[in-house]
Amino acid sequence: MTQEGEKLATEHTAGDDSEVEVTIRRDPKKPAGNSRAERTASYDLADFPELTGREEDFRFTPLKRLNGLHTSDLTGEAPSVTVSGTDLVTVETVGRDDARVGNAGIPEDRLSANAWAHFSQATVVTIPQEVEVDQTISVEIKGTHTDPAAQHMIIDAKPFSKARVVLHHSGTAVVSQNVEFTVGDSANLTVVSLQEWQDAGTAHASAQHAKLGRDARFKHVCVSLGGDTVRVTPSVRYTAPGGEVEMYGLTFVDDGQHLESRLFVDHSQPNCVSRVTYKSALQGRAAHGVWVGDVLIRPEAEGTDTYELNRNLILNDGPRMDSIPNLEIETGLIAGAGHASTTGQLDAEHLYYLMSRGIPEVEARRLVVRGFLFEILQQIEDEGIEARLREVVEAELSNADH
Numbered sequence: 185m186t187q188e189g190e191k192l193a194t195e196h197t198a199g200d201d202s203e204v205e206v207t208i209r210r211d212p213k214k215p216a217g218n219s220r221a222e223r224t225a226s227y228d229l230a231d232f233p234e235l236t237g238r239e240e241d242f243r244f245t246p247l248k249r250l251n252g253l254h255t256s257d258l259t260g261e262a263p264s265v266t267v268s269g270t271d272l273v274t275v276e277t278v279g280r281d282d283a284r285v286g287n288a289g290i291p292e293d294r295l296s297a298n299a300w301a302h303f304s305q306a307t308v309v310t311i312p313q314e315v316e317v318d319q320t321i322s323v324e325i326k327g328t329h330t331d332p333a334a335q336h337m338i339i340d341a342k343p344f345s346k347a348r349v350v351l352h353h354s355g356t357a358v359v360s361q362n363v364e365f366t367v368g369d370s371a372n373l374t375v376v377s378l379q380e381w382q383d384a385g386t387a388h389a390s391a392q393h394a395k396l397g398r399d400a401r402f403k404h405v406c407v408s409l410g411g412d413t414v415r416v417t418p419s420v421r422y423t424a425p426g427g428e429v430e431m432y433g434l435t436f437v438d439d440g441q442h443l444e445s446r447l448f449v450d451h452s453q454p455n456c457v458s459r460v461t462y463k464s465a466l467q468g469r470a471a472h473g474v475w476v477g478d479v480l481i482r483p484e485a486e487g488t489d490t491y492e493l494n495r496n497l498i499l500n501d502g503p504r505m506d507s508i509p510n511l512e513i514e515t516g517l518i519a520g521a522g523h524a525s526t527t528g529q530l531d532a533e534h535l536y537y538l539m540s541r542g543i544p545e546v547e548a549r550r551l552v553v554r555g556f557l558f559e560i561l562q563q564i565e566d567e568g569i570e571a572r573l574r575e576v577v578e579a580e581l582s583n584a585d586h
Contacts (some may be wrong), residue, residue, distance in 0.1 A: 218434075221480055227286065228297070233294075234272050235255075245415060249506070253360045253389050253413055253500070256298075258301075260330075260484065261329045262335040263357050265307045267307070273347070274312070276310075277489040287366060287411065288338070288366045292448075294360055307338070309323065311341070311346075312345065313342035321348065323351045329355070330385050333360075345373075347360075348375075350376040351375065358386070364395075369398045369399060371401070372399075373401070375490075376407070377405070380410045380560070381441070387473060388414045390416045391420070392418040396456075397424055397427070401429075404420075408434075409576055411443070414443050415462070417446045417447070417448070418447050421450045422456045427476075428458075429458040432461050436465050437470050438467060438583070441472070444474035454487045456487075458490045461492060462493070464496040464502075466494075466498055466578030468503060470502045474506045476507075485518075487517065487519055488519060490522075493510060494507045509524070531552070553581055
């Protein structure tokens, strides 16, 4: 990877010389067939046909490894949810008829719709208005069963509040989730979604929907390290001008794992900002990583400023990485828009530089990968969690050396 590959998307500007490819829909009355604006959104499972694997949203997903999340009645026991870290927030268990359920997002694929059809209760965490929570709010999600299950959670950040929430997935589960984030006017919410499942038998699909109010700030950090098949689909929608979004991701894909991230940023309001930076490292012949980033700038979203970036390191022979950035622009009155994607092996010049100064090749490789990945972990801004995840990545790198 070159030095360009070490930039975060927040460092790119409209005048940057990076790779930029866009799809401009000049006539909104004649939309393109694959536009995100046309995708089905519905609470009704019947509106989503049975999957064949040929659908655009699932052409990289191994359907058999979903263990029935797209075909079964999700009646199994959902992973347990435990919230800790502060007494400044309220935690409730509510029925599906609660007015807050479905407020931030509507299912856009069959996995999400199946979870919606079968959940019976939702966990709601509310950060009160004008409350700033200094401690990290920890949401432990622990699975102990492999019967297909559905789960629903809501994080509601009221106006002018500020908080950091960590969703930590562990154990073993076959579960499809809908997670809603409501970020009120001038609220500031950071969400860290950690997927540290046990590899054997785990299938996890998580549709994470964020809805932003006026001048809201939302940071989403997705770290996928464990699980046999994991598919996380974060989406962001603006409801008023002035919203700012940062989305970061790190995946370390081992032999036999399928770790997938699909993002959607829907710019439908003027003068909003989004930055996306995802990085992956892959090792092992059957390792498969997927990153798809969709950004839609609608006609009314004048003044939009957006950039998405995906960088992937192949650490040995055999892994497969599919990386597809998509950018649709329906108005020319924007501040800036672009995207970039690269996949490759370690930069030989970086290794040569370190080895010429007496650093053994194995350690030189580790140093380069650490620098590549750890800047994503720094976005968590919780020293304890960052330190633990660095140890996990170090252990993965040790496996890569053998």
